[in-house]
Each structure stands twice: as structure tokens, then as C-alpha cells.
Amino acid sequence: MAQSCKIGPSVLNSDLARLxxxxxxxxxxxxDYLHLDVMDGHFVPNITFGHPVVECLRKELGQEPFFxxxxxVSKPEQWVKPMAAAGASQYTFHLEATNNPGPLIKDIREHHMKVGLAIKPGTTVECLAPWANQIDMALVMTVEPGFGGQKFMDDMMSKAGANMIVSGSAVMKSDxxxxxxxxxxxxxxxxxxKRCLDR
Known part of the structure; x- marks a missing residue:
């Protein structure tokens, strides 16, 4: 049976006045879902939005959409509780932002969210391996985090097969x-x- 594929637009490049x-x-x-980019100005140079905006979107869109x-962010532990309360479905943090992913993964689960683990382009997939059986999704970045509209890094394709695709400006800016x-x-x-047939 073919695995399903889910597409999640990143709304970073949308008209934020009409989010x-x-x-x-x-x-x-x-x-299939919405990818909401939270930037704190520390882990990445830009600042976007936090849990109050997520809470407003949840009220506006209802309980069904997957967020x-x-x-x-540089302190992912800090925002688990507020994001859970705001209505986040999945909490995807960066492996590079914490020295101790285990307790953070446990905390996210205890707050009834799915767990995503992200890596920057310069981080090897092997770094994800110890956590693979504890997470719901691995996010392999194909651009440097922090800015929308960047060119896709083709050399990241070999890192992993994907069944959840995040796309920003390609979707948001399309007619x-x-x-x-x-x-x-x-x-x-x-x-x-093709990958299944090749095996």
C-alpha cells in the first residue's frame, strides 16, 4: 500500500495582515496541514510570531486543521506549555537548539502534542538516529532556517525520503x-x- 503524502504550506510568506x-x-x-514558523531573533536572526497568534488562528480556524x-528558537523548552495551550498539534524543535532532547520530547508528549525534530542543512541525518523511535516527524531543512523565499538546496535530496513536504513561497506566492x-x-x-519498487 502506498504511503500517503502530506503537503503543509509555510505561511511565513503570506500576507501576514490577513493571516x-x-x-x-x-x-x-x-x-493537509499548516506549517507555522516561529522565530525568536536568537536561534535565527528574524522574529515572526508566538503563541498568541497561534491561539488566534486556532480560534479562527477551529479544531480540525493540524498546526x-x-x-x-534558542530555548525550545520554554514554549512547550504556551504552544500546547494555544492549540499546537505538533511541536517541531531543532536538535541544534538543545543539549538534552529526551526530557523535551517527554514534555511535548505530556502536553498532548506530536513531536517533530528538525535539523539544519549542515547537520547530518545520523544525528537524528538516536531519537528516531521517539518522534513523529523528522524535518530535514532544505534551506537555512530564518528566511522565507530561499532557493531549494538540491544537495539535501539525498538526506531522506519524505512523506511530509513543507513549501513556502512556491505555494503562497502562486496564482x-x-x-x-x-x-x-x-x-x-x-x-x-519508485523507492518501494527499487527495494
Whole structure:
């Protein structure tokens, strides 16, 4: 049976003055989940938004949409409780931001969220291996974290097969987001099927 492929637009490059409407538009265009980039100005140079915005989006969009919080923050332990209370579905933190992922993973689970673990392009996939059986998703960055609209790093393709695809400006800035989402999903499904046949 073919693995499903999920596409999650990163709303970082949307019209942030209309963030709720932009999120609704992406869901209407077939997005499977929403990827919400949280930046603290320390782990990455930019600042985006925090848990109050997530809480507002949850109230606006209801309980159904899956919110993957990509926590590009220097102290991921600090925001678990507020993000859980705000309505986050998954808490994706950076391996590079903590010396002790174990207790953090446990804390995220105790707050009833799924666990995502992210690595920057310069971090090897092998660093994820010790945590693979404790997490729900591994996020392999194909751009440097901190800025939207960057060029995709082709050399990251060899790092991992993927069944959840995050795309920012390619979807958000498109005149036809639905067709881009479908294109990404079809390419992902084809790649998974090819990999299964190659085995």
C-alpha cells in the first residue's frame, strides 16, 4: 500500500495582515496541514510570531486543521506549555537548539502534542538516529532556517525520503496554489512508489 503524502504550506510568506484568511485559503486549496514558523531573533536572526497568534488562528480556524509549529528558537523548552495551550498539534524543535532532547520530547508528549525534530542543512541525518523511535516527524531543512523565499538546496535530496513536504513561497506566492500543492503531492507519491519498487 502506498504511503500517503502530506503537503503543509509555510505561511511565513503570506500576507501576514490577513493571516487567518491566508491559512483558510491554503486549506481550501487542499493543504493537509499548516506549517507555522516561529522565530525568536536568537536561534535565527528574524522574529515572526508566538503563541498568541497561534491561539488566534486556532480560534479562527477551529479544531480540525493540524498546526505544525516549527520552533526556530534558542530555548525550545520554554514554549512547550504556551504552544500546547494555544492549540499546537505538533511541536517541531531543532536538535541544534538543545543539549538534552529526551526530557523535551517527554514534555511535548505530556502536553498532548506530536513531536517533530528538525535539523539544519549542515547537520547530518545520523544525528537524528538516536531519537528516531521517539518522534513523529523528522524535518530535514532544505534551506537555512530564518528566511522565507530561499532557493531549494538540491544537495539535501539525498538526506531522506519524505512523506511530509513543507513549501513556502512556491505555494503562497502562486496564482494557483491548488495546482502547486497537487504537483508536490504527486511528485512525492511517485518518489515513494519508485523507492518501494527499487527495494
Amino acid at each position: 487567518g484568511a491566508e491559512c483558510s485559503r491554503m486549506l481550501d486549496c487542499g493543504a 505544525d509549529l516549527h520552533m526556530m 494557483d496554489p491548488r495546482s502547486v500543492i497537487n504537483l508536490l503531492r504527486n511528485a512525492c507519491v511517485e518518489a515513494i512508489q
